Amino acid sequence: xxxxxxxxxxxxxxxxxxxxxxxxxxxxxxxxxxxxxxxxxxxxxxxxxxxxxxxxxxxxxxxxxxxxxxxxxxxxxxxxxxxxxxxxxxxxxxxxxxxxxxxxxxxxxxxxxxxxxxxxxxxxxxxxxxxxxxxxxxxxxxxxxxxxxxxxxxxxxxxxxxxxxxxxxxxxxxxxxxxxxxxxxxxxxxxxxxxxxxxxxxxxxxxxxxxxxxxxxxxxxxxxxxxxxxxxxxxxxxxxxxxxxxxxxxxxxxxxxxxxxxxxxxxxxxxxxxxxxxxxxxxxxxxxxxxxxxxxxxxxxxx
Numbered sequence: 001x002x003x004x005x006x007x008x009x010x011x012x013x014x015x016x017x018x019x020x021x022x023x024x025x026x027x028x029x030x031x032x033x034x035x036x037x038x039x040x041x042x043x044x045x046x047x048x049x050x051x052x053x054x055x056x057x058x059x060x061x062x063x064x065x066x067x068x069x070x071x072x073x074x075x076x077x078x079x080x081x082x083x084x085x086x087x088x089x090x091x092x093x094x095x096x097x098x099x100x101x102x103x104x105x106x107x108x109x110x111x112x113x114x115x116x117x118x119x120x121x122x123x124x125x126x127x128x129x130x131x132x133x134x135x136x137x138x139x140x141x142x143x144x145x146x147x148x149x150x151x152x153x154x155x156x157x158x159x160x161x162x163x164x165x166x167x168x169x170x171x172x173x174x175x176x177x178x179x180x181x182x183x184x185x186x187x188x189x190x191x192x193x194x195x196x197x198x199x200x201x202x203x204x205x206x207x208x209x210x211x212x213x214x215x216x217x218x219x220x221x222x223x224x225x226x227x228x229x230x231x232x233x234x235x236x237x238x239x240x241x242x243x244x245x246x247x248x249x250x251x252x253x254x255x256x257x258x259x260x261x262x263x264x265x266x267x268x269x270x271x272x273x274x275x276x277x278x279x280x281x282x283x284x285x286x287x288x289x290x291x292x293x294x295x296x297x298x299x300x301x302x303x
Contacts, residue, residue: 004031004092011097012040017050022141039072100125107131135185169210172217237274256297264301277303
């Protein structure tokens, strides 16, 4: 892989100075940070928190008076375009902002053949995230990352199926690249795992590791039913048995069995007719009524 030399361009009026040292550490995992510029109106007292951070990280402040609402953004965009056209050392740009307006800049940089990375909050619009090769949530820069609401199981399975079209079992390195292609913001830290291998081992109901060595790892889907679809479903509890230790959920796909261990809600709130959401395998072999053997429901939540 080509060595990446980054220009880190920060929307200082959108990003937090508290996150900035961790942001630089994150970018340095992917390459060398050659340029560090932060854009803001530094005459404003609201930017005073940046002062020590800029000094301690040897970062250059870029002054832009508030000549309009997005003046600092426009300055960042103009410098980025000049960098990719005139600075031969730079082959990667990291935009630090959660402003969806930067999506066209990210797309333009990508079209020029440069690597595009961005770091921002979870509410960053999809158009910006998808324009990047790699988008990192600021929450994942912290030691204890918060779990994302994305259906990660479906994403993992989709990436596996695409990789398996070429080779099976699937090499973990290729699997990781495919995950980034399908979702540029994918990060195992979103699911409390430091590495992708750790996440795969945590998903031992879906994947099995068939060949693990120091320098390589290959994985396979553990059950054929998964290729039919591992989905989020909704239904309502139609029956409770054994002092609420287990029961059945009625859905449009048929009935699903659950045990108390799969309940992510307080047992005292579990009652007949309660609407719930859960994860399950749905495929050609899924039973359609309670007279057949019911499939299992996992991670049952209210709603």
